[in-house]
Amino acid sequence: MSDIIIKTSSLTVHYGKKRGISNINLSVHKGEIFGFLGPNGAGKTTTMRVLLDIIRPTSGEASIFGLDCKKQGIEIRRKVGYLPGEFSPYSGMTGQEFLTLFASLKENKGNLSSIQELCERLDLDPSRKMKQYSHGNKQKVGIISAFMGKPELLILDEPTIGLDPIAQRTVLELVRETRNEGRTVLFSSHIMPEVQSVCDRVGIIKDGHLIKTESIKSLIEQQIKRIHLTLTRTPPLDAFDIEGVRETRRDGNTVSLDVLNKLDDVLAIALRYGIEDIETAQVTLEEIFVTLYNHANKEKINA
Amino acid sequence: MLNLLIHEMKSRWIAVLGWSVGLSVFGVLYLNIFPEVEEQLAALADLSVYQAFGFDMGTFEGFIGSTIVLFMPIWLGIYVIINSTKTLAGEEEDGTLELLLATPLHRWQIVSAKMVAIGLAIFAILVVVATVNGLVLREINTVNPVDITFWQLFVAVLNAWPLIMVFVAMGLFLSALLPTRKIAVIILSGIFITSYLGENLANDVASLSFIKPFSLFAYFDSRSTVFTVGVQARDVMLLLGVAAMFFALALISFQRRNVTVGAWPWQNSKV
Incomplete structure (x- = not known):
């Protein structure tokens, strides 16, 4: 069985005349932390959204676990934890209500049991309303939502943004633990030292093109x-x-x-x-x- | 999908409560005001401006049909324009829709859960308003008998539901099709106002009668006829059919949508 978890072939997204991504060929292997690097607007988020079938490709193919991202998106998303770049929860809910809702929507029985443990590790009080949370605490809710239930693949779009240094360190620990358990992480970040400290390989994207894919060590x-x-x-x-x-x-x-x-x-x-x-x-x-x-x-x- | 539906219902209960109380009070006021304004309204009945706006207030049936019944879809139309466009386009702009799309839900399940939740919320509001107003009418009947029964008023108020559901489905469709919520609100408001005024002007101006079949309000039974003739099953079926058509278009449009992009349909990637 192939150990490739994410594979894209000539993946291209254009919005009318605007460029999204062009000809992205990417492979992420089982049990690795793959860092996705590039400035704002380079195409990192677009690629992640295509993998989750939030955006449809203009041409090319994308698969996760060997399943087509568009045709078999439901099966894929059962096994994926996702943190978007701009995490925006329902403001009227408490952290606990939000996490319980998304645990039930993700159809994973392990979700509920892991919420409390993750809240303790990230030092989050889930009983407060979302609108009362600071930006960093909202981000913690998003991180818990992505990690709960131990999904086989985590897609994290700038996960440590807005977090205090202690929480940043905890998130990077969680990412490393995920890899150590044989699960896979696709991780985008602007913070190079943290990418260097956790990622096994990186892909550098510029103006929608993947210009380099290499292990951190050999880079x-x-x-x-x-x-x-x-x-x-x-x-x-x-x-x-x-x-x-x-x-x-x-x-x-x-x-x-x-x-x-x-x-x-x-x-x-x-x-x-x-x-x-x-x-x-x-x-x-x-x-x-x-x-x-x-x-x-x-x-x-x-x- | 059931969990999403429950969440959607929970998120609307305060709105349901507020609109139920507000519209019930509105109805109760109009039920009680009629004896005091009956003579003045009879004198105004022949004015073309009254007719143009669909008012037919010379009798108690006409008064209730032109106020409580006719205004029900107008007030709730405001709620629907805000809520149906907030549901897809608004949530896309807020970023919460992206979170839902990353769960193992089909897109049709997301649209359906939201449509059912809004539909049930409006139905609940109408049932409360119809019940409260019906009970007040029953009290009025014991003191000063009128020609409308509890059930006639109850059915007349609930009769707004099919018309409102057309605008709910239309709002979801425009939200799924257009790049921003603002554009969806402008277009839906335009259709709503044109439909209401168009039907009334067509009734009053012979040269404009050709627009009447295109007005959704033409298939909404109100004014005195909703009590004298009753709710027409054909009109209800037609409105529900139009609602179903727009709901189907909303499903298709949302299935094709590149969420978070805010593009016009022709700018979208292929499906």
């Missing part, structure tokens, strides 16, 4: 090199202005560079000015994300 180890070069002579300002290279700092003869797959070219240029010293440093996911984005921008301009 950090292989993709981008941070180099501090100390040169004999001062190179001109545009010396390292080549595709795939970003100059991050310059101090006299010392130049710091983020290099994407162009190490040979960079060293060849550096040799012209005489290399006194080379140091390499750890690159964060955020820096990789920015470099890949800039690289994609340049490619777009060149095209």
Whole structure:
């Protein structure tokens, strides 16, 4: 049996002439935490909504658990916990009423029993009305609603937004526990350190296109090199202005560079000015994300 | 689906209570006011402006039929315009519809639960208003006999239900079809007002009589005839048929809708 939980093939959504997503090919495997990265409007939420049959694709296919997202959406949604990017509960209900309602609608008997435990872990008083909750506490209700009943797949659109640091940490713990139990998480976030700390793989989406899918480990180890070069002579300002290279700092003869797959070219240029010293440093996911984005921008301009 | 229906009913009970009390008081006031205004109303009966607005108030039957009975779908029409468009388009804009669509419910179940909940809420309001007004009428009959019985008034008030259900179904359809709630409210209000005025103007102006068959109010039995002739089964069936047609269109439109996108139908992705 295939261990692919989410699969999209050439998934495209257009709203009239407006772009949604284009040609997204994505595979998320069983038991992994897959991070979906991209700025606002890149297409992360649209992709998640297509998976849940909230939005219909213009072309292409999407499946979860091997089931077609549109034709077999009911069976899929029985096994999926979802937290939308903008969680908006019914304001007239208490947290408990909301969670009880959605537990019954999700048709999972394990839902009710897990509500109390999740409320305790997230330090939420479910007896208060939604309109009395702060933004963070509303978000906690949404998180509990997604996690209750231990669904096989969790689709979380920016789950830690608006949460205090303690609650953020609890949510990331819950996400890791989900993976450790062999269940799967599709997770979107703007907070790179948390993506780096919990995700196994990431997909980077830009202007509706998936520009990179890679494991966090190999992204950090292989993709981008941070180099501090100390040169004999001062190179001109545009010396390292080549595709795939970003100059991050310059101090006299010392130049710091983020290099994407162009190490040979960079060293060849550096040799012209005489290399006194080379140091390499750890690159964060955020820096990789920015470099890949800039690289994609340049490619777009060149095209 | 039953759990959703129960939730939808619970979320409307305060509205049901408020509208029931308000419309019952409205009816009771009109039932008691007639002896004091009877002569003045008889003098006004021939005015074309009265006729244009469907008033026929020279007799007790005409007075009750032109006030309590005729105004029932007008007042409840306001509730329906607000509530039916809030139900799909409003919930989509609030973000709560996205949560429902992520549960293992079919889209037709969501629309049906909301249609049934609004339908039952309106039916409950009408039953309360009809009962309270009928009981008051019974008291009036013991003191000053009139030509309307408890059951005649009860049936005349409930007779508003099929007409209101047409606007409920139309509201759900427009909510499922159009990009925003605001547009749905404007169009539904326009249809409602045009339908009411169109029927009354068609009655009064011969050259406009051709629009009468297109007015939904033309199939709503009110004024004195609702007591003298009675509620016409053919009119009730026709209105329920139109309601069923718009409900079917609402189901189809919602099935095709890209929820959370706010697009016109031609901008939607393929199904």
